[in-house]
Amino acid sequence: MDDDATDNHLRTTGPHTEDRAEDRPEDRPEDRPEGHAGDHAVVLGAGLAGLLAARVLAMRFPRVTVIERDELSQEGPVFRAGIPQSRHTHVLWSRGVELIERMLPGITGKLLAAGAVLLDTPREFLWLSPADWFGPVQGARVLLASRELLDSTVRGEVLRNPRVRIRSGATAAGLLAGPDGRTVTGVRLRDGERLAARLVVDATGRTSKAPAWLTEIGHPAPAVTRYDSHLGYTSRYFEIPDDPARSWQGVYVQGRPDLPRGGVLMPLEGNRWLVTLVGNGEHAPPVKAEEFLPFARSLRSPALYDAIRDATPLSAPTAFRNTANEWRHYERLERWPDGFLVLGDAGCRFNPVYGHGMTVAALAAEALAKEIRTLDPERIAAASRRIQRRTSTVAAVPWQIATSEDLRYPVTEGPPPDRATRILQRYMSRVMAGANVDRTIAARFFGVLSLTRPPGTLLDPVTMLRVLSKRHLPADPDTTAYPPHHRAPAERGARRSA
Template sequence: MDHAIVIGASIAGLLSAAALHRRYARVTVIDRDTLPTADAHRRGVGQSRHAHGLLAKGREVMDELLPGLTAELVAQGALMGDLQSRARWIHSGHTHARAESGLIGLSVSRTLLEGQIRRRVSALPGVRVLDDRPVTDLLANRGRVCGVGLASGDPMPADLVVDASGRGSRTPYWLSELGYERPAEERVTIDLRYGTREFRRLPHELDGDLVLVVAPTAEIPRGGVALALEGDRWIVTMAGYAGNGPELPLRQFAAFAETLPAPDLHQLITVAEPIGEPRSYHTPASVRYRYERLSRFPEGLLVVGDAICAFNPFYGQGMSVAALEAKALLDPDLRPLPFFRRITKVLDAPWDIVVGGDLRLPGVEGELTPKIRMINAYLGRFHAAAAHDADLARRFLRVSNLMDAPPSLMSPGALLKVFRNGAPRALPALV
């Protein structure tokens, strides 16, 4: 195999290139943006100015694809810490119990993370990262994609094309042009509006914790997160569903924090020194394209990242899932439908976590099944018990960090702990 093209120099696209370079003599990443030469925000990643979570599994896989990446980021100021002993998790209004979990988190800005990945990938043998090259169409011959057409009018042939172009992916449209059925689309409308401010960070703030997460509840569909970043900064992002996000002036921003299900974030904002300019963002929906359910699909074309499944960003799943999808490109079988069926196993658990969590909130539009109702009822009791049981808190972290499958929260041992810790009796549910 000679040449693979990746559309999009996103984290999903760059990690895909890191995997493909082990199999192809040449890999070309093409992006419509002018890519920054330093660590900076770029137009195509509007959400980059807000807090980004890198889950433990995502960091682990990134280090597999680009050995030494974590150490390089830490050398540039990123912070590492145990995700249970150095982080404060507040779910259903309950602060989870502390202990050493063995799960190591990395707190880093999107710009530093993407910039370092881009530097590493650009230096790989046979890999080129090209900017200012919008893709207009696919080249195809006899049921096989054989390259892309560029806005300049130039064709770029390839043995494999991977679409990592994000939420604006044109693959469904291109499939129609080539005479194929478009994939079914699952959509959960959230109308999530959020705002972000940065603050100077002092060592004693949050008692030395590196992460604070206050999750929304059914009664208060608002949440927030504070992450320690390189450069002695806090990045604080707060969000509200059904269009009820925070205003950006500091006084109103702090007032929004005061309405969250726990006071911790408001306490931080009222003592920390604000820096930089605030910014806002809007995510209308979580969207998943069901390519694995198609009966026909052109050879030589794959889809990854937000182009196949765009999560509610408040859960911090996207980058880590993209890393797992990139790792799946190492499999010898890159026929499209088998590939899509393999990564369905990667997508199902985080998708169920996000959709199930959001559908308990007022104003979210989607199918609230009896199964989701039962799971949410159980998790409310689970979080109450996890406030007193560090093992339950660790179990939840392992699931939310994609290390374990959701059924581990329903093991006989976990059920017994939930009952024993004073929570109302929980109904068993299939997760």
């Protein structure tokens, strides 16, 4: 897969790449006037999607400017308002880790040195699926770190490229375009400044104003598909208590339609646990500190509650409710201006409970890299419509996963499931039940969930035979408080005192 024909690796040698920028004085950012658009790309938003897009564009554009509304700290990882969900659990699936490492070689080691961890899931977790407990099987690797650490580290690595700079504390207010609106020529900032660019990329996330901006220059707004399961998050940090007998690194208790409550516990740098409680509709978790533990105790297993009941809280609970799946279908528009792209959550966002947002951002950056690898800036701008369609396709699989699972819950608002979706839901219930007891099914299930394997992996004849051979297993059984391979705290304490 890694030969020149497919070019799965980002190309960083040869013409138009960043190592040539330092060889040509005329291409240095400080030697170009701000109004010169021909060699300039502007990325709106310094989240993960924007930073990775800037890294990729720097292979072809001598100058890349990232415009970020927030003031960015130079003192390391800190919370910022532009990523309000950063105080809740995030996971970077193995596919995302692999792609970001390709774009920014050595970054995984830097994250681990700063306190991030790479864990095998579900082997190193207590994971109660909607069907049953996963056994200690290896499914996929996940990188766990605070969003603040991840963004700060990625930003630092991207800025090592002299072609990229960030202007923080600046807000885009609209697009600049030619008289006929067919070409975007830059952006207008809120303070009135006009910033010329050959290419503008909107990576401003859930608050993107791109539909209104397109309308202003004579283009239609995209159609929108939306599914909202009314999932609520409430999260809190805890100090990790000493427990030499603890044999797991994280806990995930999933809800299901008959009890739509769940919770996840994950380790972070700084000897912290981040605990996020989740629930749908009227089961949304409370925000009051005194109600946090009782909600944790109400889950399908006491494992998460037992872990934190005597742990020291390090923060007050924080809520997040904006969790709907929403796809703005820019890829369907027949008219699209040259020189404009929309990436990341600005185009398609998912219910964050499935943990796909950051990995999809990396997949979109990879798709962008493949599309522009042989193009100069002018041809990249002219190919914007094709590039928009290609980068949008990476959302298809995680969208299917998120929406088909959300549609299991009666409170979900959105287009009703068609017959194919209902059949898929029934089959995936069988897959989940089989994955709890069959290592082969589990490996393939987590390969798809981590976006490493295509969904067809679960539909090939060998997998289907293994899944159907487990049809005697109930899809929603009563489950034990703890998995067979892990004893409850009281049992472990009794064993130590014996």
